[in-house]
Amino acid sequence: MIQLYHVHKKYDGAVQALTDVNLKIEKGEFVFITGSSGAGKSTLLKIMFGSEVPSDGHIILDGRNYLKIPPEQIPLIRRRMGFVFQDFKLINTKSVFDNVALALKVMGVGPALIKKRVNKVLAYVQLQHRANFKPLTLSGGEQQRVAIARALVKDPAILLADEPTGNLDPELAVQVMELFKEVSLRGTTVIVATHDHSLIQRFNSRVIEFSEGKVISAGESA
Numbered sequence: 001m002i003q004l005y006h007v008h009k010k011y012d013g014a015v016q017a018l019t020d021v022n023l024k025i026e027k028g029e030f031v032f033i034t035g036s037s038g039a040g041k042s043t044l045l046k047i048m049f050g051s052e053v054p055s056d057g058h059i060i061l062d063g064r065n066y067l068k069i070p071p072e073q074i075p076l077i078r079r080r081m082g083f084v085f086q087d088f089k090l091i092n093t094k095s096v097f098d099n100v101a102l103a104l105k106v107m108g109v110g111p112a113l114i115k116k117r118v119n120k121v122l123a124y125v126q127l128q129h130r131a132n133f134k135p136l137t138l139s140g141g142e143q144q145r146v147a148i149a150r151a152l153v154k155d156p157a158i159l160l161a162d163e164p165t166g167n168l169d170p171e172l173a174v175q176v177m178e179l180f181k182e183v184s185l186r187g188t189t190v191i192v193a194t195h196d197h198s199l200i201q202r203f204n205s206r207v208i209e210f211s212e213g214k215v216i217s218a219g220e221s222a
Contacts, residue, residue: 001027001189002048002158007057009043009213017043018213021057025191027157030184031219032200033193035210041193044210045160048191049083050074062157079107082151086163088143090135090150096122097131100150107154121149125179141172148179159183161192165199177203 002025009018018040025031033041046052047059050066059066061077069077090099097118104114122128125145135143144164151159161180165173177192177199184190194200200207206219 001025001029001062002191003060004047005058005060007047007054007059009040009047009052010055016213018047018054021213021215023208023215023218025189027189028184028187030181030190030203030205031192032203032205032207033191033210034195034197034200034207036195038212039210040213041210042162043213045083045162045191045193048158049081049160050078079154080157082154082156082159084144084147084151084159084161084164086166088135088147088167090143090146092134092136095132095134096127096138096146099135099146100153103150103154117153118149121153124152125149140168141175144168144172144176145179148176152183156188158189158191161190163194164192165194165196170198173199174202181205 002023004021004023007018007021008016010016021044033044035041043052047054053067066077091102094102100118100121101114104117109117119128119131122131125148127142127145127149130138130142135146138146159180165176168176173196180190180192181203207217208215208219209217
């Protein structure tokens with residue numbers, strides 16, 4: 001599903017964020033990326049998503065070299081990915097329904113199918129009763145579930161999450177991670193960057209550890 005070969009990332013010609021990263025993540029795997037702040041976790045996810053370009057190296061997605069895909073095809077590749085952020089990144093002036101529907105509207109999906117898919121994914125994250133609420137009226141855990149629904153509504157093959165439980169209390173953090181685990185069991189590749197070792201210990205999944213931009217432990221595939 002995802003392979004990285006000798007990936008380097010240097011910012012501003014000086015800051016080395018990633019150094020010689022080699023990884024292979026299989027389809028349907030649930031993987032934790034861990035390491036201290038500044039270890040390179042977020043940069044790795046951004047490179048996988050295509051919002052950052054490595055300074056050197058190669059990324060293979062489904063057998064295709066990501067860096068050799070024509071620019072006009074990149075949006076099509078990203079449609080197969082979902083991204084969940086720590087700070088939710090919801091549009092507070094729009095309803096929960098409209099926040100989740102936005103990705104489908106951008107893709108040109110028709111209103112009837114949007115309604116069907118949004119209602120289905122909101123039911124999946126147990127938020128259908130909040131469809132007409134604005135994000136700021138929801139709890140932190142509910143807002144994060146809206147963000148997850150927004151990522152899942154595209155039915156992504158790959159789901160990336162960057163410190164998705166950083167703003168949640170421990171009980172809600174576990175609930176969110178259980179949801180990610182369930183998503184992976186349905187066949188989606190889920191990659192979660194976190195420094196929360198209690199969550200990592202609770203969920204029996206592969207752990208890839210970073211330090212100063214380098215992989216110091218790649219764990220074992222499930």
